[in-house]
Amino acid sequence: MAVAPKSLEWSLPVPSVQELAIRGLHTVPPRYVRDDMDIIITVPSEPSLRVPLIDMTKLVNPDSQEQEIQRLHSACKEWGLFQIINHGVSDESLSNMKEQVQGFFDLPLQEKKRWAQKPGSLEGYGQAFVTSEEQKLEWNDMIFLKNIRSLQDRNLNFWPENPPEFRKSLETYSEDMSRLAVSITRFIAMGLGVEAQQYSETYREGVYNMRINCYPPCPEPERVSGLNPHTDINGITLLLECGDMAGLQVLKDGHWVFVEPINGALVVNLGHVMEIMSNGIYKAPDHRAVANKSKQRLSIATFCNPNSSVDIGPAEKLIKSGSPPLFRTLKIEEYLQHFYNRKLEVSFIDSLKI
Structure with a gap:
């Protein structure tokens, strides 16, 4: 029997969901069945429940900037x-990354296992946050990579060398995501009325992690969870869909709303670092992924954080304007330690409130 993980920073080994799907199952194995959850909820297509679309060209154009920043806010x-369009990341960078991810998940299982997770680390190929042998499992396989922009901190033992262009494409893509994160956080800070340049610069040499997801076809998609409902703990998440199939849902006014993929767009999701910095003006939304009966879905999530010298706390300008701080201020190491050493059922953001 595997040793129980000491924290959420590592995960027990579990079967590959992709391999289960390849077997052509007609029913889902019991450990994946989530009859306790309403998985796919259809939502009326009313304008108030359409995910906002932001145009970066309008954010940078002085004539349209003020109005677009208001829409962003x-x-x-x-x-x-x-979702953001005209974001400046080249089609080539996006398509190369998609191609390499597809190529990796097309490899035989034994080849993918060359980059499998090891005890004591979340990094590598496997599943995240599996802390007990009885725990219900999600219908996905993933690769998690830490410090993708830091030459001295990245662990290349988990960076696939097959397909041969994977590492090179990831290197280019991570630089693009970093530049985009600096731009987006500057405009978000402008919307809040805080020191925009100063705040966004903390993302230039920030901490960037990546989770690459594979959601294989599922014989009973309404009985499984592709990715359980959760909020992100980082600053912002930049998500690239590798196809045109909707699978990401966000909770809005009690409804689970599909985020419909738009060709060339990226999904921007706020995490708790941004919620805390805004002193609760912005919220990190609950979101999840659902499976599909006939199609596999691949996605690439880049988790963007400010650099490790930055304290995580409400922006001074927002506190000085008369609002009391809603959250404690922590060093980023304390903040992450607090997250990884908590129980899964404990609300992370609530534990940081004053």
Whole structure:
């Protein structure tokens, strides 16, 4: 029997969901069945339940900037999530990354296992946050990579060398995500009325992690959870869909709303670092992933954080304007330690409130 993980920083080994799907199962194995959850909830297609779309060209154009920043501010406040177009990341960078991810998940299982997770680390190929032998499992396989932009801190033992261009494409893509994170956080800070340049610069040499997800076809998609409902703990998450199939859902006004993929767009999702910095003006939204009966879905999530010298706490300008701080201020190491050493059922954000 595997040794129980000491914290959420490592995960027990579990079967590959992709391999289960390849076997052509007609029913889902019991450990994946989530009859306790309403998985797919259809939502009326009314304008108020359409995910906001932000145009970066309007944010940088002085003539349209003020209006688009207001739309951005509203998206962050009302949804905590939006899609962004004309973001400046080249089609080549996006398509190369998609191609390499597809190539990796097309490999035989034994080849993928060359980059499997090891005890004591969440990094590598496997599943995240499996802390007991009885725990219900999610219908996904993933690769998790830490410090993707830091030459001295990244662990190349978990970076696939097959497909041969994987590492090179990831290197380019991570630089693009970093540049985009600096731009987006500057405009978000402008919407809040805090020191925009100063705040966004903390993301230039920030901490960037990546989770690459594979959601294989599922014989009973309404009985499984692709990815359980959760909120992100980082600053912002930049999500690239590798296809045109909707699988990401965000909770809005009690409804699970599909985030419909838009060609060339990226999904921007606020995490708890941004919620805390905004002193609760913005919220990190609950979101989840659902499976599909006939199609596999691949996605690439880049978790963007400010650099490790930055304290995580409400922006001074927001406190000085008369609002009391809602959250404690922590060093980023304390903040992450607090997250990884808590119980899964404990609300992380609530534990940081004053």
